[in-house]
Amino acid sequence: MDLHPDAVSDVIAGPNGGVRYHDTGRPGDFRSTVLLIHGTGGTTKSHFGTLFPMLAARHRVIGVDLAVPDGGVEVGDLVNDVVAVLEARAAGEPVALVGYSLGAVVAAAVAADHAPLLSSLTLVAGWMRTDSQQRLRNTVWRKLFERDQEALREYMTFTSYGSPFLASRTDAEVRALVDARELAASLPATMDLNRRIDISAEVGRIVTPTLVVGAVDDQMAPIRHSRLLFGAIDDARFAEVATGHAVTVENPAYLFKLVDDFVSAPSAVPPGTVLEPITV
Template identity: 30%
Template sequence: MERFVDVADGVRLWSERLAGPAGADPLLLIMGANASGLAWPETLLARLTAHHPVIRYDHRDTGRSTWAFDEQPYSVADLADDAVAVLDAWDVERAHVVGMSMGGTLVQLLLLDHPDRLLSATLLCTAALDAWDVPDMPGPSLSLLRMWQEFDDPRDDAGELAWRVEHWRLLNGTTIPFDPDEFRELERRVIAHTGRPDTPGAHARAAQDGLERAAELGSVTVPTLVVEAPDDPVNPPPHARHLADTIAGAELTTVPGMGHALPAAVVDPLADALLAHTAGVRR
């Protein structure tokens, strides 16, 4: 079932609820920067919906949600509030929440500002709110930094698709073999869902106000799992360890070979970790 959620004047988010077992607790998926909710692999959704109703959505300026950053700029913190609005729209009082990359940043803000809405939290391929203030903490690879400078370059439809696949190749890392056909099909689905072929890039311009709150994470009481991606070229080790050490009571697990992408090879171990975590949480 699909639903549009109004989050500001003239700004609507596309969302979808996928059916799970009757009476099971819902699970909200929050994707990373500039990524549609369609970026969650269908195979992962199948694993998760066997145990939970699953809600996914498009951030502002992605997918079928409103693209209007230049007219209505916003902050990263506003995107965290959007996640709460999605829960409200589906009449969900509390949910297990999973955030990838920037989605993990948003989940950290939810842990601080809306713990009453979270049954559990899972963060993957992400960094702690204070990570860039930690001496010698590694940043994204140089090859990715160079490619990110091309976000707004003009490309025809074929060139755009090829650029996205190459971007996924870098994000995938070097341990798990990269299948370009897998990610080409993913991006074709995303483009068809979105109805436009251009690359979204608004989140790189979103204000960073209100993110200097890592010290507060030591008081978190929501059961939290941090998933380490050892071959992540965006937030490489020791980011996950630092994040787990920062959040009170957080557990750390590793998906071997995982980079900053969700190829078929990581779906089962990732789903196993997510479902073990949610199964261990009692209301």
């Protein structure tokens, strides 16, 4: 597997069909386990290609590739997939759950009802309830998807990355980002789900020590959503990253440091704390 030399990939049967996962765990590796959940239209490889090996130097890492059938999907289906992987691969051993974007929505919903499976929860560029700014973007996305997929790839590139990130690249480099973008078959169904997210009730039940990470230049799940999650979860801390929504690509090292420090000692920083920016 090209995610990491130690990662073994396989498929387990979930309640809605097969779920692919990637796991660096080996007999005799007693390090703590981090489980990563990617976001909309991504995979473990495309969203965590750099973060996964960074974490794998210090932890056992499992990545779940969310399965989205053409007929549509609900948050509960994705929760069931993640729980199936947790039970198959890490039974009896609480893991550090890390969700990014839609993966953060799924991770929060897992935490709400399966607290004993988790040692900590990290929500990166997530949200709780879709608002009208997000629905407008979703509407534009849908129209471009139906009429002009080339323009859609440009639009998705424009909204995914932070404006400082794009501005500091050459036109050719931005073009390469557009050209590299693949429209996953699962995208229309996932975007349909994104319109309807509302896990406000579930989030109120979370008791797991949580780190909420908001991205300052995020246009897809703007940082107000992360601030709201910080307000909604009792045992939560908050950190900002100076990127757009694509934090795992724009600054994986900074995110790694936040996640690694937090999962290694989730309660070291008291609930309600806003973490100081890491200065250099």
